[in-house]
Amino acid sequence: MTGTMKWEIVHVPGEPESSLEVSTVDVLASKIEPKLANKIVRQLNQVCPLENLRHVKRVRKRTVEGNAELSVILCLSDEYEKDAEAIPRGIHQLISDYNLCPYNAKVAKYAARSKEEWEEQCKLWPTSYHPSTNFDGVAGLSEGELQLIFNYMKVVIQLTKLSYTGALQVLNAAIIVDPISRQVIASANDQTCPWPTTYETSARYNCNDSDVCAGVSCLNPWGWTAQKQSSQSSSMKSESKHTWHPLRHAALVAIENAAERDRQLFPGPGSSESQSTPNGNPLCADNCPAKRQKIQQHVCQLDLFRQEHSMVKEVPDNREPTEIMRPYLCTGFDIYLVWEPCTMCAMALVHQRIRRIFFALPNPNAGALGSVYRLQGEKSLNHHYSVFRILIPEQDLNRVELNVSDNFLLHG
Amino acid sequence: MALETGHDLLTELRFMELALEQARFALENLEVPVGCVIVEDGKVIASGSNRTSATRNATRHAEMEAIDTLLEEWQKIGLGQSEVAEKFSRCDLYVTCEPCIMCATALSILGIGKVFYGCSNDKFGGCGSVLSLHESASEKLSRGDLQAKSFKCTGGLMSEEAVALFRNFYEQGNPNAPKPHRPVRMPQSTE
Numbered sequence: 001m002t003g004t005m006k007w008e009i010v011h012v013p014g015e016p017e018s019s020l021e022v023s024t025v026d027v028l029a030s031k032i033e034p035k036l037a038n039k040i041v042r043q044l045n046q047v048c049p050l051e052n053l054r055h056v057k058r059v060r061k062r063t064v065e066g067n068a069e070l071s072v073i074l075c076l077s078d079e080y081e082k083d084a085e086a087i088p089r090g091i092h093q094l095i096s097d098y099n100l101c102p103y104n105a106k107v108a109k110y111a112a113r114s115k116e117e118w119e120e121q122c123k124l125w126p127t128s129y130h131p132s133t134n135f136d137g138v139a140g141l142s143e144g145e146l147q148l149i150f151n152y153m154k155v156v157i158q159l160t161k162l163s164y165t166g167a168l169q170v171l172n173a174a175i176i177v178d179p180i181s182r183q184v185i186a187s188a189n190d191q192t193c194p195w196p197t198t199y200e201t202s203a204r205y206n207c208n209d210s211d212v213c214a215g216v217s218c219l220n221p222w223g224w225t226a227q228k229q230s231s232q233s234s235s236m237k238s239e240s241k242h243t244w245h246p247l248r249h250a251a252l253v254a255i256e257n258a259a260e261r262d263r264q265l266f267p268g269p270g271s272s273e274s275q276s277t278p279n280g281n282p283l284c285a286d287n288c289p290a291k292r293q294k295i296q297q298h299v300c301q302l303d304l305f306r307q308e309h310s311m312v313k314e315v316p317d318n319r320e321p322t323e324i325m326r327p328y329l330c331t332g333f334d335i336y337l338v339w340e341p342c343t344m345c346a347m348a349l350v351h352q353r354i355r356r357i358f359f360a361l362p363n364p365n366a367g368a369l370g371s372v373y374r375l376q377g378e379k380s381l382n383h384h385y386s387v388f389r390i391l392i393p394e395q396d397l398n399r400v401e402l403n404v405s406d407n408f409l410l411h412g
Numbered sequence: 413m414a415l416e417t418g419h420d421l422l423t424e425l426r427f428m429e430l431a432l433e434q435a436r437f438a439l440e441n442l443e444v445p446v447g448c449v450i451v452e453d454g455k456v457i458a459s460g461s462n463r464t465s466a467t468r469n470a471t472r473h474a475e476m477e478a479i480d481t482l483l484e485e486w487q488k489i490g491l492g493q494s495e496v497a498e499k500f501s502r503c504d505l506y507v508t509c510e511p512c513i514m515c516a517t518a519l520s521i522l523g524i525g526k527v528f529y530g531c532s533n534d535k536f537g538g539c540g541s542v543l544s545l546h547e548s549a550s551e552k553l554s555r556g557d558l559q560a561k562s563f564k565c566t567g568g569l570m571s572e573e574a575v576a577l578f579r580n581f582y583e584q585g586n587p588n589a590p591k592p593h594r595p596v597r598m599p600q601s602t603e
Contacts, residue, residue: 221521344517
């Protein structure tokens with residue numbers, strides 16, 4: 001194992017990275033009599049609450065020539081710039097009641113993510129800063145945890161290689177990991193194309209080569225209609241009726257495998273399988289033999305992979321899983337993907353309550369974690385995961401198998 | 413909608429009633445009450461209802477269930493990718509709640525014809541509420557020949573009925589999910 005390569009991890013925040021200069025909003029502010037501050041602020045919060053600027057303090061206090069000077073934000077001024085008449089009537093009332101002289105000011109648009117950023121913001125107008133809510137940054141990761149994360153990323157890149165058919169294309173791969181028990185919960189490859197039958201583990205490929213990557217489902221979600229049939233073997237065709245599926249991207253298959261594992265480990269109540277016996281309803285998909293077989297096939301593949309590399313730590317079986325240990329969906333679990341997921345996969349990971357997402361390569365076509373959309377920043381969603389990108393030197397990406405060896409244990 | 417004939421509206425209501433039937437089936441099974449039907453040439457060819465609790469897979473929304481039955485059926489009779497794509501383009505989906513971001517992307521990937529939905533989905537909606545994936549995001553998602561596919565989307569069809577089912581569901585409580593999957597708001601026109 002080479003210890004000299006430089007892998008890096010970058011947090012991908014919910015808001016786009018931007019300099020303070022562009023991430024400000026214009027507000028209308030005014031100096032006020034300190035004695036009247038309470039009264040005015042109370043009225044302002046009723047007339048014009050600053051819903052999307054909760055991190056911004058309504059009142060700024062400065063000391064000018066030994067005297068405290070208070071200013072208050074009246075309202076946003078962006079939309080009123082050209083039309084002073086458009087200022088809310090209540091604000092007009094306040095201005096005339098207290099003889100205020102409004103002026104334009106700028107405040108930070110987003111809550112600060114670091115102390116440095118916060119200090120920078122406060123030069124404009126004071127904001128509040130809560131370091132405790134910013135724990136999802138890279139700073140919270142220990143050196144040991146980082147090594148584990150990098151190792152899992154190597155595992156998933158290796159899985160991508162397992163899918164390499166020697167016939168031009170690679171597929172995306174995903175593994176779902178319980179970071180506490182260090183167990184691999186599920187793994188999967190893209191299954192949008194006919195499943196390859198041979199693996200070329202020693203293959204070298206360039207993940208940035210667009211031809212090689214054309215089969216990566218999330219990179220090219222709309223490309224399934226143009227898939228070549230060439231890699232479909234005749235034996236495969238007879239064994240399984242479900243040889244391709246435009247929506248079976250690696251992340252979705254991994255979620256399905258994790259759910260399957262959950263049902264097997266914890267067959268208790270909550271699996272309302274018996275209640276949902278199809279009653280004029282379409283036969284449920286999990287019962288179809290083709291899918292069963294696929295899961296088994298996949299388990300075999302992973303077993304093979306484990307034998308080859310013995311990197312995946314197995315938890316001893318003497319502990320019977322109990323209902324208490326049963327996780328709710330994938331709460332607390334991490335997922336590793338080679339390519340940034342598309343909106344379908346990224347939303348699926350919200351639904352399944354994944355805790356953290358790690359990916360290596362951006363997806364400029366359809367990426368939902370910063371490239372095109374940024375689901376981790378969609379406030380309306382009921383769950384938010386943290387997103388990290390792992391920067392891997394190109395030579396490592398192309399030759400990862402050289403760096404994965406038997407003495408490289410995940411629990412080391 | 414403005415030019416729609418009374419006959420079309422009646423047909424749409426009839427299909428939405430079938431989707432609501434699926435949603436009621438889900439409710440009976442303690443699932444989030446969302447249901448759908450897929451229609452080709454005026455005939456229902458597939459139906460689905462939410463199965464997230466039974467499968468412990470939160471991606472098993474009604475749309476995904478119905479889509480999977482079709483993909484399986486069509487592959488069974490030997491259709492290839494381009495034929496399946498052609499089939500989907502002639503299909504309409506009737507679903508009781510606006511498709512979420514995941515399902516809206518899936519429908520765009522498949523190239524569905526039209527989508528009719530009941531109530532809007534304020535928190536997860538991918539057809540206008542949170543993101544607008546049905547509009548093919550022509551500026552956002554288009555590179556070379558990877559054109560995202562758009563589909564026509566009409567909301568507000570029997571939304572009161574869809575919302576009422578959600579109310580029932582949250583009143584009866586979901587023993588399997590600590591948090592609701594498809595929060596609901598009162599229906600609004602989705603123009």
